[in-house]
Amino acid sequence: MRQNPNHRLSGQTCIVTGANSGIGKEVAMAMGRDCANVVVNYVTDPVGAEEVAHQIETNDNIAKAIALKADVSREDQVQEMFRVAKQHFGTVDILVNNAGLQRDAPFHEMTLEQWQLVLDVNLTGQFLCSREAVREFLSRGKVDYSCAMGKIICMSSVHQVIPWAGHVNYAASKGGVELLMKSMAQELGPKGIRINSVAPGAIQTPINRDAWETPEALNDLMKLIPYNRIGQPADIGAVTVWLATDESDYIHGATIFVDGGMTLYPGFTTNG
Numbered sequence: 001m002r003q004n005p006n007h008r009l010s011g012q013t014c015i016v017t018g019a020n021s022g023i024g025k026e027v028a029m030a031m032g033r034d035c036a037n038v039v040v041n042y043v044t045d046p047v048g049a050e051e052v053a054h055q056i057e058t059n060d061n062i063a064k065a066i067a068l069k070a071d072v073s074r075e076d077q078v079q080e081m082f083r084v085a086k087q088h089f090g091t092v093d094i095l096v097n098n099a100g101l102q103r104d105a106p107f108h109e110m111t112l113e114q115w116q117l118v119l120d121v122n123l124t125g126q127f128l129c130s131r132e133a134v135r136e137f138l139s140r141g142k143v144d145y146s147c148a149m150g151k152i153i154c155m156s157s158v159h160q161v162i163p164w165a166g167h168v169n170y171a172a173s174k175g176g177v178e179l180l181m182k183s184m185a186q187e188l189g190p191k192g193i194r195i196n197s198v199a200p201g202a203i204q205t206p207i208n209r210d211a212w213e214t215p216e217a218l219n220d221l222m223k224l225i226p227y228n229r230i231g232q233p234a235d236i237g238a239v240t241v242w243l244a245t246d247e248s249d250y251i252h253g254a255t256i257f258v259d260g261g262m263t264l265y266p267g268f269t270t271n272g
């Protein structure tokens with residue numbers, strides 16, 4: 001089924017986790033521009049989330065949006081978010097597992113709390129939200145407005161493949177996301193559920209402020225990016241929305257790296 005540009009997700013409902021800030025905010029806005037109804041999930045910033053929902057409804061007179069609070073690492077809160085989303089919009093068609101955080105420390109100083117929090121949010125959060133989405137897709141069944149019965153997009157990172165000293169909890173969580181996504185895709189593809197990941201490189205958001213806020217830091221960062229610019233949330237929004245449309249219907253179980261070439265290992269440009 002071919003859809004009109006910018007109306008590719010009409011009649012579909014999308015949950016974007018961690019959508020009050022950074023990449024999640026831009027993904028939510030881009031979903032709205034393509035006419036999806038959007039659940040703007042947040043955990044700490046109700047004003048920011050309400051503002052995103054308001055902007056989605058103002059930018060487009062078709063898309064509807066609500067802000068819903070839930071800590072993605074808490075089973076009861078995730079289930080409640082899906083219950084309210086279904087009550088409000090009827091069903092859920094697209095899940096973007098975007099919520100994530102970092103708690104960095106040298107390995108020998110990393111506390112169990114730092115390790116556990118990052119794994120709980122970045123990996124268990126994706127499991128809990130995906131499980132609720134899949135339960136909804138299976139109980140609702142096929143729809144006539146999308147080739148797939150439902151779509152899940154996992155926000156991973158270049159650090160699902162690039163080791164990251166001082167951030168072992170984060171790298172382990174994103175490595176986990178890769179095989180969570182692929183194993184879900186293998187199991188659920190036969191049921192018509194399409195699942196992929198987006199792996200951003202360095203995108204200019206609050207999560208990595210240290211890497212871009214001074215000219216020196218930005219200069220160092222450019223040594224890691226062959227395309228020679230920092231990424232913007234819109235770079236990720238465009239690809240994530242496309243992965244939710246029928247235009248990408250035959251892409252399943254894949255990770256799309258959106259990284260300006262960071263995974264080309266530019267340190268080897270001069271033979272290492």
Ligand code: NAD
Pocket residue numbers: 017018019020021022023024041042043044070071072073097098099100101121125155156157158199200201202203204205206207208
């Ligand atoms: P960000 O800090 O702006 O956004 C993260 C969002 O997740 C925030 O809205 C935050 O409140 C939310 N969040 C944190 N814990 C949560 C919880 N328990 N429940 C619900 N929401 C929670 O950072 P960002 O750069 O926009 O990151 C978004 C995603 O992109 C993350 O998964 C991150 O790992 C990934 N990513 C970012 C970059 C980058 O360079 N910015 C690179 C690779 C991957």
